[in-house]
Amino acid sequence: MIRPFTEFTCYVTILAVLTLAAPARAQQVTVAEVDKTIKESIRFLLAGQLPDGGWPEFTGYPSGVSALVTLALLQSGVDPESPSMSRALRHLAERELDMVYTVSLQTMAFCAANPTRYAAHIERNAKWLAEQQEAHGGWGYGNHRGGGDPSNSQFALLALHEAQRTGTRLSPAEWKQIFDKARTYWETLQNQDGSFSYNGQSTGLGSMTCAGIASLIIVGSQFDQLEASSGNEIACCGGQIENEDRIRRALKWMGDNFSVKSNPGANAFHLYYLYALERAGRMTGNRFIGKHDWYREGVEQIVRVIFDPVQGSILTSGNMQGTTHSETAFGLLFLAKGKRQIVVSRLKYGNDNDWEHHATAIQNLTSHTEQAWKRELAWQTIDLTQASVADLLETPVLFISGSRAPNFSAAEKERLREYVEQGGFIFAEANHGNGCNGREFETYFSKLVVELFEQPLEKITPDHPIWFAESRVNPNDLKDGAWLYGVQTCCRLGVVYFPNSLTCRWELNLPYGIKPTFADGIQSELDTATKIGINVLAYATGKELKEKLDTVTILEDVVQETSTDRGLFVLPVLRHNAGADEAPRAIPNLIEWMDKENPFQMSSEKRLIDIVTSELREYRVVFMHGRGELRLSEAQRETLRKYLHDGGFLFADAICADEQFVTSFRREMGIILGDELERVPDTHPMYSRKFYGYDVRQVEVIDPDTSGENIISVQRKGPPMLEFASVNNQVAVVFSPLDLSCALESRHSLQCRGYIRPDAAKIGINVVLFALQN
DSSP states (O other): OOOOOHHHHHHHHHHHHHHHHOOOOOOOOOHHHHHHHHHHHHHHHHHTOOTTSOOOOOTTOTTHHHHHHHHHHHHTTOOTTSHHHHHHHHHHHTOOOOSHHHHHHHHHHHHHHOTTTTHHHHHHHHHHHHHHOOTTSOBOSSTTOSSOBHHHHHHHHHHHHHHHHTTOOOOHHHHHHHHHHHHHHHHHHBOTTSOBOSSSSSOOOHHHHHHHHHHHHHHHHHHSOOSOEESSSEEOSOOOOTTHHHHHHHHHHHHHTOOSSSOTTOSSOHHHHHHHHHHHHHHTTBSEETTEEHHHHHHIIIIIIIEETTTTEEOOSSOOOSOHHHHHHHHHHHHHHHTOOEEEEEEEOSSSSGGGSSTTHHHHHHHHHHHHHTSOOEEEEEETTTOOHHHHTTSSEEEEEESSOOOOOHHHHHHHHHHHHTTOEEEEEEOOBTTBOOHHHHHHHHHHHHHHHSSOOEEOOTTSGGGSSSSOOOGGGSOTTOOOEEEEETTEEEEEEESSOHHHHHHHSOSSSOOOOOOTTHHHHHHHHHHHHHHHHHHHHTTOOOOTTOOOOOOOOOOOOSSSOTTOBOOOEEOOTTTTTSSTTHHHHHHHHHHHHSOSSBOOOOOEEOSSSGGGGGOSEEEEEESSOOOOOHHHHHHHHHHHHTTOEEEEEEGGGOHHHHHHHHHHHHHHHSSOOEEOOTTOGGGSSTTSSOOOSSEEEEEEEOSSSSOEEEEEEEOOOOEEEEETTEEEEEEESSBOHHHHHTSOOTTSOEEOHHHHHHHHHHHHHHHHHO
């Protein structure tokens, strides 16, 4: 007979009592709280809309509040075709405005709503803004009233930036003249300490310093000297970006004077400042400004301190410079735009800048990815010397580049290894070729991969989905020596390496604006490099990205503290002929996840046992997974038959939903039990919290189609698709024909039909808890 696991019921009962009795603890703001604040702010703003489609205006700025509120609502996801937004946009389209603030906000609202429909309005406004630029490069209030100031100037540049992104038809010479003059203006304004003031004479202000950072990026990303260049051939290792030092000095000042409670240097314009802070952090790719997580701290201030839950509005705690609607709109813009999902992070390491060749490359790749995926995304830089594994896991893809050996410390190597084991993905390149020598980096990285993952980089076959995850690239068309190499972790690659400089080509391939004219064949080479980058991001993420404030579950080994297995829960994996150990971390990870949620005495030790063994009867629950055709011997069948009839429980899944394993497992269970597997009903208590697990009645399934020119990843929500068999009127077998193991091993794979990782863990925990208590 199976040894009863009576200790478990006691542990679960105690856990339930402790859970109900636990006092509430102060926690960081959650995604749900932010989303609720956004929804209530949207509701407040929509409730204040006037019959003509606008909002009550601030004196002296006709349609300014209306344009700002419209922009905030659009950026927060309100449908531009909804009745309220249609009225708001019609209100703006009927007005020909003549102030820099209002024209700029009107332009940004049109770009956010439908740049094709409003192309004529956007082009008209862009030309008007160009005409309003003062001789010194800045902008005043409009119609050349006043000599210009950095506040008007930043709004004009933001509008022109959005107009340029949407393809507004100004000539290359016009764009160049605008940005060259604006660059001179902002460089002149910067103080020696890196800050920016309002009038060019006083001490720095947080709002104006953030405005300076964003403006330098807008004007510098197009026309400053790049590290890459192209004539008849691509040259990769050249100059550096001129504005880079100015931006770093400004960020240092912000870090030294950081606050989200007020505008540094001023007791006014708080939410206006937070809106500027969001741009500075996002556009520079910085999660931290100084030592401050600017978005999380800003969210805490807005959601917990200055949001009025009764009225649904966002108000500053001090002097309010606008209206309740404009202040709420500024706060809403911070919340909504700042929470854009991170798609890739560039790894900063070492004591020099070898990690940052072609500094605008990741920014450009992200913009190209936004266009391909038709969604707003973000990128960031993360410092390996300071980052924990949890910090690294904030991003799904970690990009590593260099020319020389990075010489990571032992602790840094361990963080990288654990990052991949916990579901992260490393995308690396040698900054090599076209004038760069990255052989030292390649030698080091190749050895590092073997050291961390116990297998070498291998050439990825031309039929692998990574070559066409977004758009098909024929690897045979690449230049000699150019290829993708990878390391397989279960069903997917966990590390991908390219031996030449992709970043050089991403830097040259501007996503919008004035694109240089290249010699024959070079633009095609740049486009191919960009396709490779987007393909890798699509493959690594499955286009499923973590919300910015979501907490990351770090799985750790559950150490066995007893000298025997007595009272200790172990989930062994059964040996068989069809890939029994092809996902070796799946069950240890499941137990580690389970330990975090239900901490009773257990061990995540990997234990692989034979089916034909007396040891089998020691376990209340056993696990089986595989890939390929399962063929059990008569002795194995008889042992499993007796085990299940004596009260044992078999939990199984098909690795990567392998069809051969699904068919053969069903056949073997039919032979052993004399009956076919049945679908678990959607209402079964196994899917509920009855056994102290999760409500998994609605989970996310990835269903990829790899038959075309790219991978189409269809996602659907619904109940799990599990099958079962009973013995003596008790469920004895639960089988998932969809993948659980690959998702548990690292994360769900774009090429596997199965559950996303969090849902795979929840399903696995529910099945184990059900088995132990059934």
